[in-house]
Amino acid sequence: MEPSPSLPSAFGLTLDDWIAWAESHGQTRFRAKQIVQWLYEKRVRSWEEMTNLSQALREQLARSFSLARLPVVRLTGSADTTRKFLFRLHDGRLVETVKIPANVHFDGGRSDRVTLCVSSQVGCAYACQFCASGLAGFTRNLEVDEIVGQVLAAEEEAGDTVCNIVFMGMGEPLANLTRLTKAIEILNAPWGLNIGARHMTVSTSGLAPQIEKLALVPLQIRLAVSLHGATDEVRDRIMPVNKKYPLARLFESLETWRDHKKQKITFEYILIEGLNDHPDQAKFLAKRARAMEAKVNLIPYNTVEGFDWKRPSEARQEAFLAVLKKAGVTATLRREKGHDIDAACGQLRLQEETAAGIVSVAGKG
Ligand code: SAH
Numbered sequence: 001m002e003p004s005p006s007l008p009s010a011f012g013l014t015l016d017d018w019i020a021w022a023e024s025h026g027q028t029r030f031r032a033k034q035i036v037q038w039l040y041e042k043r044v045r046s047w048e049e050m051t052n053l054s055q056a057l058r059e060q061l062a063r064s065f066s067l068a069r070l071p072v073v074r075l076t077g078s079a080d081t082t083r084k085f086l087f088r089l090h091d092g093r094l095v096e097t098v099k100i101p102a103n104v105h106f107d108g109g110r111s112d113r114v115t116l117c118v119s120s121q122v123g124c125a126y127a128c129q130f131c132a133s134g135l136a137g138f139t140r141n142l143e144v145d146e147i148v149g150q151v152l153a154a155e156e157e158a159g160d161t162v163c164n165i166v167f168m169g170m171g172e173p174l175a176n177l178t179r180l181t182k183a184i185e186i187l188n189a190p191w192g193l194n195i196g197a198r199h200m201t202v203s204t205s206g207l208a209p210q211i212e213k214l215a216l217v218p219l220q221i222r223l224a225v226s227l228h229g230a231t232d233e234v235r236d237r238i239m240p241v242n243k244k245y246p247l248a249r250l251f252e253s254l255e256t257w258r259d260h261k262k263q264k265i266t267f268e269y270i271l272i273e274g275l276n277d278h279p280d281q282a283k284f285l286a287k288r289a290r291a292m293e294a295k296v297n298l299i300p301y302n303t304v305e306g307f308d309w310k311r312p313s314e315a316r317q318e319a320f321l322a323v324l325k326k327a328g329v330t331a332t333l334r335r336e337k338g339h340d341i342d343a344a345c346g347q348l349r350l351q352e353e354t355a356a357g358i359v360s361v362a363g364k365g
Contacts, residue, residue: 006090009145010039010065011152014182015191025060035061036191043156069156070149085154089146093122093139097150097169101160113163118150120180121171126205129238130228130270132304133170141176147183151193165195168203168224174210181217188219197221198263208245208253215253215260223257224266224297225250230284234276247288254292264330265294271317272301273310282320286327296324296331 013021018032031053038050047053047062070087073094077083085097098117124131125138150169155162165187167173173180184200186192197219204211205226214223229235235242245253254265267289271277289296298321301311312320317333324331 007064007066009143009149010061010067011148011186012143012145012182013065014185015189021064025057027057031057033191039067040192040194043152070146070153072153072157075157085150085157087150087153089122089142095119095122095142095146095150095170097154099154099157099162114160115164115166116151116154116162117166117169118147119169119171120147120167120173120176124171125175126172127240128205128226128228130272130301130304130307130309132306135304135306141179142171144179144182144186147179148186148193151187151195155193162193162195163199165200166203166224167201172205172207173202174204174207174214177210177213181214184217184219184221201266203268205239205241206245206250207241208249211250211253212256215257220262222263222266223254223261224268225254225294226270227267227285227288228270228272229276230281230288234281237275238272251288251292254294258292265292267292267294267296268299269296270299270301271312271320273312273316275309277312277316277320279319279323282323283327286324286329289324289329289331290327296329298324298331298333300334 015032015036018035019029022029022031022035034052035050038044042049044050045067047058047067050058050061053061070089072085073088074086075083077099081101083099083101085099087095087097089095096119100115100117119142121141122139123136124133127134127137151162151165167180180202184197184202187195187200188197198221201222201224202214203224203226211223214221226239227235228238229242230247232242232246235247242250257265267285269276269285285296288294298317300317301309303309303311311317321331321333
């Protein structure tokens, strides 16, 4: 009863899916509850271990679903710093996940819990002109189990519990909305990973119609909008998505979000020298943040090979922050030394030659 990776993963099903499966196999709903308990609470590695299920049922499950974890092909960082996981998917594609442990500054705040930065796609189609993930283009959406699997693997690697999830890894989560929503359901469920909806943040470049759809999902998840420009003129220069959904349309969708959710929206704003760091831009941003009662996270631009932008001086970053604060906006500025943690989120890109090397090394073993 060795798990076969060619079978569908057991980690892509909700409890309702398991109930439907159990009932269609002549079992009671109660079996479904037992199965998810083995999967998520006890974290067994084989169907054989599910000792309160009949032998026949265990064999049926083993023929139908895989319990395989996402294989880690590279792990960088140490236990008390940001760690980057590189996972190999069943089709050989690679995806990264970043674990930010306790007591590491994140988004300007102090975190005493493990935060995981999760990817939603292999590559990204949105081509933001500052983001590494878009450089190689889009390959495919991640499956539900590949999203859930990143969290399972990250927890199991060091035996810790993931308390916060930010969908700020590779990809545009809202372009993979159906799978994302199902993954969130599994991550949130008491029978699943039991991570509070308020501790999950979906970050988007601004897909207005999908923001409206996600607003209808009855979970108090958080929304972060990668704004990076407070005027269409600035946003058009760096984010092609703004041509499709300009700020007026984006803000219309944010109104819908606000009507449905109780949390404040966060605006992410990368500070880029000479592009969006003028104090006038801070004033425009303050106006937009106030209109939406949104928080602002300022992120000094992190150099990406392939783009010529620079991060503004610290003095200029502080001045920008001061304008926001003076206007009464709740705002933070990421101030980590070094680029280790900045490099974590939204900047996941696979250097092809490295990736190829890893695959061949792993292939030999
Ligand atoms: N597609 C989604 C999720 C990707 S995360 C989105 O756009 O929100 C995107 C975030 O990654 C940005 O908001 C920013 O916080 C971060 N990011 C991307 N490129 C960056 C860069 N060059 N420097 C600093 N932060 C960057």
